[in-house]
Amino acid sequence: MSELLLLFDLLLTVTLLVLATAAIMSREPRRAVILYIAFGLLLALVWARLRAPDLALAEAAIGAGLSGALMLAAARRATAAKRQHASQPGTKGETS
Template identity: 60%
Template structure:
């Protein structure tokens, strides 16, 4: 087994693991972080498939922009829950 094939298998298993964890994680903040990790791993997979333009778009939009929006939405949700609990 060559080093490139071993890396590709490791990347594929990390992609599957992170996708599974993002879907099955109970805590919402952990799910958002794992989703961002999934986007970064997907960008690396696109680069390994010799599609660097798609990889850059995935990193910028999939991991960066979507991750930032999800983290902001999670923060707003936490603030709203704190306001409801406050007397």
């Protein structure tokens, strides 16, 4: 049984590394936030695996839930502001 748990822990570690790298490298803010939320949920599972249920609940609620929702709202507003700026006349050729 311990080999199975070791394999699970290894898979969890690799998945966390892949999610972290993908979130950092993502050029789309919405995709980066979604990957960050997935990372936070898996990290909550890691805390539960380490027998720290208080940290697992805090990570799931605050790290993935609240922070993720706030970042999704910010990404949505940033995208809307970018579209509005691009649709204004005279701003097509300018760079910020």
